[in-house]
Amino acid sequence: RQRLDNRAFHYGPLFTSLICFCIFSGFLSESFSLEAFGVKGMFTAIVCALGASALYCRINRRLTGRMYFYADGADGEFNSSMSTILPALAVILLFAVLDLLLVKAFGVESAQALFISLANGFFSNMGRSLGAMLLFTLLSGLLWFFGVHGNNVLDTVTQQIFAPAVA
Numbered sequence: 001r002q003r004l005d006n007r008a009f010h011y012g013p014l015f016t017s018l019i020c021f022c023i024f025s026g027f028l029s030e031s032f033s034l035e036a037f038g039v040k041g042m043f044t045a046i047v048c049a050l051g052a053s054a055l056y057c058r059i060n061r062r063l064t065g066r067m068y069f070y071a072d073g074a075d076g077e078f079n080s081s082m083s084t085i086l087p088a089l090a091v092i093l094l095f096a097v098l099d100l101l102l103v104k105a106f107g108v109e110s111a112q113a114l115f116i117s118l119a120n121g122f123f124s125n126m127g128r129s130l131g132a133m134l135l136f137t138l139l140s141g142l143l144w145f146f147g148v149h150g151n152n153v154l155d156t157v158t159q160q161i162f163a164p165a166v167a
Contacts, residue, residue, distance in 0.1 A: 016087075021049070
């Protein structure tokens with residue numbers, strides 16, 4: 001029994017997370033713009049990176065030792081690369097189905113657009129009040145605590161709700 005612990009395993013979650021982020025950003029939709037990969041997509045990128053990587057590692061751990069992709073004359077690199085395909089496909093398929101369900105259920109272009117519309121809707125229902133601004137500041141600080149630039153993530157809220165109030 002050969003242990004499959006090399007570069008192919010380490011790159012598997014990376015590329016799987018990147019593909020899942022593209023799916024959640026609406027890369028395949030007609031209304032896709034490159035702004036989805038900018039500040040607006042930071043929260044989606046973090047969620048996809050953490051979720052897809054954890055799911056990939058869990059699936060790969062369950063399959064390691066149960067499925068062998070050995071070919072006669074193939075080296076360990078090839079065998080290791082082949083063993084990463086199944087977990088990657090499973091995670092990508094799961095994220096694609098989840099994105100499709102969210103798009104169909106909420107009528108948005110992507111999961112990222114759903115997050116933006118939920119944040120905008122939440123703050124627009126609160127109005128331009130002191131409580132809304134305090135909650136915005138609290139959420140921004142909370143995101144900073146986790147290493148995310150909170151003002152950038154909530155930029156659409158700032159531009160659509162608070163900027164007109166300042167003007």
